[in-house]
Amino acid sequence: MSKPILELKNVQTVVNKGTSNETMILKGINLEINDGDFITIVGTNGAGKSTLFNVIGGNLRADNGQILHNGKDITNSSEEDRTAFLARVFQDPKLGTAPRMTVAENMLLATKRGERRHLIPRKLKQNMARFTKLAATMNNGLEDRMTTATGALSGGQRQALSFLMATLKRPDILLLDEHTAALDPHTSLNLLHATNERITHDHLTALMITHHLEDALTYGNRLIVLKDGQIKADFSGPEKEQLTVDKLYQYFED
């Protein structure tokens, strides 16, 4: 076994510290994410799924515990610094793209994820052909709207673009926070297919939060059930393949 690409050791987070509302959200998460893992994450509202992503992404600091990237402690590194190896797609299509910039401009920004940006010409034209080709892989007409401001795109196109941008520069870890939840069933399915295609084809390591138990079972090689700030179950390989919606549903009862 190779070393895990990302490791969480007894990670805890507390909100409203020092007030009467003090609550522990993550109650000691231990998780090893291996290279090539495609992990789907399910859990009730308030289980701590989004908090887990925020702690991994760095816009929320762990109050306890340790986060290691390739064995290196990144518990206290900033959100901006972590983007060098980490990419995210948010649930809200509005969050993932700059609305007044064009599709191509957004993609150009994404090619430099986590890098220093210099006072050198942006070279948009030179990248146009590559970007258009990439956009065409989403099968939703995005390639015809390269010079359109993303604010004028449909939610589905915006979210497909967000996903493309997150994977344009290969991330070590890809975080998908219910990234198809705001879309209609058909568009959502399309994006899920494209997501799965890209992740398997490029052997990306990804974590995907979803509320659809079928999706959680269909996609990925590993499934984690989060409940009350703790990992209640962690299925992988054949164990995950034999899992059914009914069995999974039991974790949501009581």
Next chain:
Amino acid sequence: MNLIVSSIGQGLLWALLGLGLYLTFRILDFCDMTVEGTFPLGAATAVTAITHGVSPLLATLLAVGTGMIAGLVTGLLYTKGKIPSLLAGILTMTAIYSVNLRIMGKSNISLLGKPTLFNGALKNLPQYFDSVTLGLIVIAIVTILMVAFLATDYGQAFIATGDNPTMAKAFGIHTDKMVIVGLMVSNGMVGLCGALIAQNNGYADVNMGIGTIVIALASIIIGEVAFGELTLNQRLVAVTLGSIIYRLILLAVLQLGFSANDLNLISSIVLAISMMIPQFEQHLNIKKPILRGVQPHE
């Protein structure tokens, strides 16, 4: 005729203020009140330096420097101090008032008989053409630099910061740094504007900043209302044209018999009307103005 040339010259010089504010107000989505302090700060710096024997060019550059420091202060208050943008600007603006009095030592300094950028090489031009010439040169340089800057990798990250800070951060852009740089560059330009206007007027006055933000916004908004949907680069030119139109409107109003004391009232009314035009749009069937800010280019 002279009055019109004079207005165009004033419009060109004051356009710097609009362009400076465009960076923060439109691109960063940051309403920066600092400019009301930075403008007289630039004037005070330049005029005081000139009266102490500094060359007008160096004095003008010093004004850019003090303007940038003011922008830095507001930027730090906002990003590190977590003070809301509007309040951060007002704090700096208020503090600068005292700083200006310290710099000048009194509330008004005249440049009578002193060298300025306008009575050097431009001395032999017909009346008012000095400000038109210098205004054109400065605006051309500043606009070209802005266009070039915004089309760099850094400039694109700057635009993204104002457009969607969440997304910018998710791609590793240090948004706090971008806001600070933007405020510094913007206020540097406003300081430059103050220095040029003071040299053109022949004096610096501690109260000359009052109303400047309205003038800057008027240039931006008039440019947008007048020219409608434009690319980003065209928009920067529209700010300068907006500034000239604003001066011509003022000229027309003054010709109607209003006095210079009414200027701030008139400025506000002009800006208010420009901003309300989109509301009347459907009723009056005016060409659709775009007030969305940075427009995608190409």
